[in-house]
Amino acid sequence: EIVLTQSPATLSVSPGERATLSCRASQTVSSNLAWYQQKPGQAPRLLIYGASTRATGIPARFSGSGSGTEFTLTISSLQSEDFAVYYCQQYNNWPPGTFGPGTKVDI
Amino acid sequence: EVQLVESGGGLVKPGGSLRLSCAASGFTFSTYSMNWVRQAPGKGLEWVSYISSSSSYIHYADSVKGRFTISRDNAKKSLYLQMNSLRAEDTAVYYCARGGPHYGSFDPWGQGTLVTVSS
Numbered sequence: 001e002i003v004l005t006q007s008p009a010t011l012s013v014s015p016g017e018r019a020t021l022s023c024r025a026s027q028t029v030s031s032n033l034a035w036y037q038q039k040p041g042q043a044p045r046l047l048i049y050g051a052s053t054r055a056t057g058i059p060a061r062f063s064g065s066g067s068g069t070e071f072t073l074t075i076s077s078l079q080s081e082d083f084a085v086y087y088c089q090q091y092n093n094w095p096p097g098t099f100g101p102g103t104k105v106d107i
Numbered sequence: 108e109v110q111l112v113e114s115g116g117g118l119v120k121p122g123g124s125l126r127l128s129c130a131a132s133g134f135t136f137s138t139y140s141m142n143w144v145r146q147a148p149g150k151g152l153e154w155v156s157y158i159s160s161s162s163s164y165i166h167y168a169d170s171v172k173g174r175f176t177i178s179r180d181n182a183k184k185s186l187y188l189q190m191n192s193l194r195a196e197d198t199a200v201y202y203c204a205r206g207g208p209h210y211g212s213f214d215p216w217g218q219g220t221l222v223t224v225s226s
Contacts, residue, residue: 034212036152043202044144044152046214055207055214087152091211095166099152 002026002090004100011105019075021103023088028068032092035064035073038102039084047086048073075105083107109133109215111203116220123193123224129186129203129217137161137181140206142213143188145199145222155201156188171197193224 003026031051036044048064061076088100115127143155156177157166176189204213
């Protein structure tokens with residue numbers, strides 16, 4: 001089973017700053033990686049799929065990059081509504097679609 | 108607007124059974140694959156089960172194989188998860204999620220229903 005590692009576990013940033021989140025896979029997942037955002041008490045929301053394609057309705061300040069085993073989610077200028085937990089998920093070896101442990105972005 | 112609404116969660120004793128439902132609206136349910144994904148309290152996400160649009164293909168996580176059964180009724184626009192032989196470690200919020208733009212991704216998700224397995 002492919003294991004995903006996310007770093008850092010917690011990222012403290014100020015509104016307007018840039019946030020960079022990392023996801024590393026234990027073996028290559030090609031570009032078959034997605035990012036999800038989850039706010040407290042809410043369901044996850046798809047942000048990015050195919051490592052770099054924004055899902056419908058996702059603001060341009062969210063961008064994804066990487067392939068193989070190293071991936072990055074960048075939030076160019078954090079808004080108050082962006083403080084949340086972010087999960088990466090691989091679907092190269094699917095099923096199962098394994099998730100990373102998450103990165104919490106807080107103030 | 109695409110909507111997924113789960114129901115059927117609750118408190119059940121170890122070894123018991125529960126059936127979850129997910130009502131879909133706002134899209135052509137019969138043309139999409141569907142999934143169940145769960146999240147234990149304070150923990151991360153775990154994919155549970157997948158069913159193709161016509162029920163031809165079904166997959167389960169190893170942790171639930173042989174105990175859980177996924178099904179769907181396209182006429183009723185509904186997804187189901189029959190959970191038997193429940194264990195304390197099955198305690199979680201269960202989300203139904205539509206198959207996303209890439210096979211294996213999930214979009215959107217319902218709001219979830221809490222299943223608590225405790226004596």
